[in-house]
Amino acid sequence: MTNTEQPIKMEKLILHQLRMALKSPFSTSFGTFREKDFFIVEIDDGEGNQGFGESVAFSSPWYNEETVKTNEHIMKDFLIPLLFEHDIYHPDEVIQLFAPIRRNQMAKAAIEGAVWDLYAKQKELTLAEALGGKKTTIDVGISIGIQPTVEDLLEVIEKHAAEGYKRIKLKIKPGWDVDVIRQVRKPFPDISLMVDANSAYTLKDLDHLKQLDEFNLMMIEQPLAHDDIIQHAKLQKAIQTPICLDESIHSYDDARNAIELGSCKIINIKIGRVGGLTESKRIHDLCRANDIPVWCGGMLEAGVGRAHNIALTTLDHFVFPGDTAGSSRYWEEDIIHPEVVVKNGEIRVPDKPGIGYDINRSALGKYTVDQHVFYF
Numbered sequence: 001m002t003n004t005e006q007p008i009k010m011e012k013l014i015l016h017q018l019r020m021a022l023k024s025p026f027s028t029s030f031g032t033f034r035e036k037d038f039f040i041v042e043i044d045d046g047e048g049n050q051g052f053g054e055s056v057a058f059s060s061p062w063y064n065e066e067t068v069k070t071n072e073h074i075m076k077d078f079l080i081p082l083l084f085e086h087d088i089y090h091p092d093e094v095i096q097l098f099a100p101i102r103r104n105q106m107a108k109a110a111i112e113g114a115v116w117d118l119y120a121k122q123k124e125l126t127l128a129e130a131l132g133g134k135k136t137t138i139d140v141g142i143s144i145g146i147q148p149t150v151e152d153l154l155e156v157i158e159k160h161a162a163e164g165y166k167r168i169k170l171k172i173k174p175g176w177d178v179d180v181i182r183q184v185r186k187p188f189p190d191i192s193l194m195v196d197a198n199s200a201y202t203l204k205d206l207d208h209l210k211q212l213d214e215f216n217l218m219m220i221e222q223p224l225a226h227d228d229i230i231q232h233a234k235l236q237k238a239i240q241t242p243i244c245l246d247e248s249i250h251s252y253d254d255a256r257n258a259i260e261l262g263s264c265k266i267i268n269i270k271i272g273r274v275g276g277l278t279e280s281k282r283i284h285d286l287c288r289a290n291d292i293p294v295w296c297g298g299m300l301e302a303g304v305g306r307a308h309n310i311a312l313t314t315l316d317h318f319v320f321p322g323d324t325a326g327s328s329r330y331w332e333e334d335i336i337h338p339e340v341v342v343k344n345g346e347i348r349v350p351d352k353p354g355i356g357y358d359i360n361r362s363a364l365g366k367y368t369v370d371q372h373v374f375y376f
């Protein structure tokens with residue numbers, strides 16, 4: 001940093017708490033969600049620029065230990081005061097500033113994302129350019145939840161394959177796995193197919209999971225415990241299908257350890273899970289150096305989080321389609337304009353500064369259930 005550089009100007013931070021109804025219910029081991037509560041972080045520099053970030057924490061701690069309420073506490077009582085007390089010259093400094101606060105990656109990522117967006121806008125760069133991404137379009141896939149019947153599942157796959165999504169991701173769990181995938185492969189022998197187990201299995205299921213090797217799957221995502229890399233290394237040695245880690249990878253160090261142990265052959269990078277864009281980029285670079293392909297996972301984001309995912313996916317080693325489907329798959333009306341649109345399985349990367357999408361202020365207002373304003 002040259003001493004003539006000025007710190008990133010920040011005047012006001014607004015925590016917008018939103019509740020948006022999901023177009024289709026999202027079923028997980030914790031139950032079925034029909035709406036999403038989350039925070040949008042807005043940082044205004046007082047000179048006409050606003051940067052936006054989105055927290056991806058759910059309202060219950062089923063995916064990881066964070067929730068909307070823990071996010072509110074950690075952002076208000078620790079992270080925002082830290083940000084106010086220090087000059088930041090580049091967004092890469094934010095994760096270092098937040099290091100004394102243990103974990104709480106999604107809370108950190110929401111604020112760091114707003115700083116990255118504001119910085120890019122102040123520099124008149126797209127967020128993709130600010131991150132070093134070069135792609136002008138990105139390939140995307142779609143994640144399909146567990147359906148009531150196999151017939152329903154086949155219909156949903158047919159619909160989305162016809163829309164041109166470059167990869168289909170199916171959820172599996174004991175009792176809904178090998179037989180279901182066998183029935184899917186009959187009418188769809190050649191589609192790019194992967195499964196996400198969300199930690200539903202243990203090593204005792206090794207022989208059962210080996211049966212998935214017959215289906216030419218791109219990967220099995222997170223078959224074992226959400227915080228494990230040792231058992232995954234044993235499983236990866238025993239099966240052909242590449243294991244992709246999601247929940248197990250909370251940081252660059254987790255990724256380095258998983259690679260060294262051979263716990264996976266692919267990593268799903270989620271900005272919120274790893275603490276922000278800077279850490280996501282570090283993990284991307286580590287995986288590229290070790291020939292471990294990466295892709296960008298989804299957390300049912302609204303448009304701000306979706307825009308951040310698009311910008312990150314422009315980095316060259318994001319070689320597999322991610323879970324960044326279009327806005328209309330999730331929301332009646334998104335909080336950005338234009339909405340994210342997928343055409344033939346591709347998204348055109350916006351060329352406006354920052355996240356590249358405008359905030360739809362009337363939609364933001366419509367979904368806002370609470371708001372907190374902080375002045376630097």
Ligand SMILES: O=C(O)CCC(=O)C1=CC=C[C@@H](O)[C@@H]1C(=O)O
Binds near residue numbers: 063196198297300323
């Ligand atoms: O955002 C999307 O469309 C993908 C959502 C999705 O597949 C997931 C979100 C959160 C937890 C999981 O259920 C799953 C995942 O692990 O990737």
Ligand SMILES: [Mg+2]
Binds near residue numbers: 196198246247268297
């Ligand atoms: Mg996953």
